[in-house]
Amino acid sequence: MSDFQAIDALLASASSDRTPLPPAEERRQLREGLHLSRAQLATALGVGASTVGGWESGRDPSGEVREKYAYFLEGARTKLDAVAATATAPVGDLADVPAEADQAVDTDDVGALAVPQPCVLCGQPARHQVEGFPQHLDSAECGAVEPVRAGKPVSEPAPQQISRQLAPAERQDRAARGVRVVPVGRRVQAASDTPDLIGSAVAAALAEHAGDVEAATAALVKRAIPDAMVLLDHTRKGGRYDIVAHPWLPEILRKQTARGADQIWEARPKWTRPELPAGQHEVTALDINGAYLSALKTHLPLGQLEHSTGDHHDRRRAGVHLITPPVWDHDAVLPNPIGNRDEPGLLWVTEPTLRLLLRLAGPKYGLCDPPEIHESWTSGATEGLLEKFRIALKDARDRAIAEDDDVTLEYVKQMYSKFVSTLGESNYNRELYRADWMHLIRSQAFANLWTKAFKAYDEGLMVVRAMGTDELHVVGDWRAVFPEGRGVTEVKVKDVYAVGTDQNQTTQAPESPS
Incomplete structure (x- = not known):
């Protein structure tokens, strides 16, 4: 050559x-x-x-x-x-035609804007907001929505008109059959048409390993991360919001050394009550089921984080915040919401921690002063971003428990736990790199545990210990406060032990001579 x-x-x-x-x-x-x-x-x-x-x-x-x-x-x-x-059809002839992209909007999430703001879909001025985001309610006003159904004549009757034209017998027959539907983006489809990705994967693994439960479980655990990402993609089809999968991250969210950590404080609880009343106490260690699975329901930022300063919290956004934590005067009976911290001063905390502190500073609790916010890195957020993903995992987990299916149960546990743990700097998940999400989901799990600790305290139980995401030690009739079971809204007993001595066995110390 x-x-x-x-x-x-x-x-x-x-x-x-x-x-x-x-x-x-x-x-x-x-x-x-x-x-x-x-x-x-x-x-x-x-x-x-x-x-x-x-x-x-x-x-x-x-x-x-x-x-x-x-x-x-x-x-x-x-x-x-x-x-x-x-496209030659006059606009006026199309004004009354329903668009296929129209969607039902929950009126609880809709609010009027005092000043029109750019619609998140088309960029034109909108007079309403949906879940905190400016958006046109009428598709005819939104430049991002197709004004007419492709391939359908304008004269075609609307679906409501068609249903009114059905003969009574036909309507009764349809009602008798009953078709269970599930949401798929803006549309619904028959539940029977929804693919069961988790069930199919378990069945294939068992078939591949000739029914060997241990081998099938090991194979499923190895593919838990990519399978979780496939499930996430499936549940995100037709989602209202787009997400940024690999955003630029500020330095506070980057590891300071190869094996070190970034600057975000997750508020992990590691608290033990310093003193118990005199006498012997039976302590029950409760196990909180599916802590990380429940924590997937949290406010997550959609796009790249943006910097702001000032002591102000916008509930429509989520991210991380530099705060001066409030003084906590209840450590004798309740854990500090920011966890155990040795060094005083400013602290980078996540959205769930900040929201918990603000709630505890409010009139309902009045347990502390509000934290002082100095600066923030946030983006527009929604609490329902991973909701379909969470529900798919929860439903599979519930079925596995009901059917005593240990293979599926372990597979699902590995899917959601590894999904959370590999969102940061990980070589095992290249599809989604959101270290901010990882910290927020973990912190939400810690905040959920604190909330359960307060519920126990508020219902008259003695809170003895709170550890990690799923361990709560109490004294008292805990079954009157928490339902027992293996579901994500239930708790189960991890251990029962005694602390202290029986008062009847103690001897009185002799008086000192005068």
């Missing part, structure tokens, strides 16, 4: 990385303009849905997949331009 041929070969091999790509925001708009989900595009390109989300947030693919992605984007632009050029 000549020198010039070698140069040509080098240029050819490097050309894929030079394929131009449109800006990140335009990439998302092109995909959504064709009503395609991230999962659909990811399947066609042979990557994960979270990877596509990363490309739409600013990261660029490389190699052959970049060529494929650029080909899709160019084709999508051409198709959308062609549709726009042939």
Whole structure:
């Protein structure tokens, strides 16, 4: 090969990385303009849905997949331009046609805005907000929503009209059959059509290992992380909000050394009551079931964290906050909500810890002063981001307990626990890198344990110890306070032991001589 041929070969091999790509925001708009989900595009390109989300947030693919992605984007632009050029129907004729993308909005989450703000979907001024985010309620006003159903005539009766035209006998027959439905994005579908990813994986593992429970369990545990990400992608289909899978993170969220930690304080409880009343006490160590599974329901930031200063908390956002913690005067009977801390001064805490402190400073509890917030790194947030993911895992766990299925039970436990533990700097999960989520979910588990400790105290139990995410030691009739069982809303006994001595066996010390 000549020198010039070698140069040509080098240029050819490097050309894929030079394929131009449109800006990140335009990439998302092109995909959504064709009503395609991230999962659909990811399947066609042979990557994960979270990877596509990363490309739409600013990261660029490389190699052959970049060529494929650029080909899709160019084709999508051409198709959308062609549709726009042939759209000749007058706008006035379409005003009353229901759009397929319309969705039911919970009126409890809707509020009017005093001053119009840019809609999170189309960017045009909106007069209402949904779950704290400016948004058009009428699809006809929103530039991000298709104004007419593709391929359907304007004269077609609306679904409500069709249902009123059904004969009474047919309506009764449909009601008698009964079809259980589940939400899938903005639509619903029959529950029987929803794939059971967890059940299918367990069945395949057992079949592969000829019914060997231990071998099947070991195989499932090894694939718990990628399987959890597949389940997450599946439950995120049609989700209201997009997430940034690989955002830029501030230095406080980066490890200071290779084996060290970052600067975020998770408020892990490690508390023991310093003194018990005289006498002997029977202590019950309670095990809180599925602590991390329950903690998936927490306010998580959607996008890249943004910096702000000042003593102000915006409940529509979530992240980490630099605070001066309040003084805690109840350590004799209750653990400190920020956990055991040796050094005084400023502290970076997570959203669940801050919200717990603010709640305890409020009129309902009045247990401490509010923390002073100095600066924050936050993004717009929602509490329901992982809710479908959590429910899918919870339902599988409940079925496994009811059917005494230890294989599924261990598999599900590994899925949610490893999902949380690998969200930070981990070589085992490349699909989602959100160290902030990892800290927030862990802190929510700690906050949930503190809340249970307070409930025990408030109901008359003596709280003796609180440890980690799932261990609470109490004295008293705990069954009157907590339901017993293996469900995530129940507790089970981990240990029962005695502390102290029987007062009847103590002897009185002799009086000192006068």
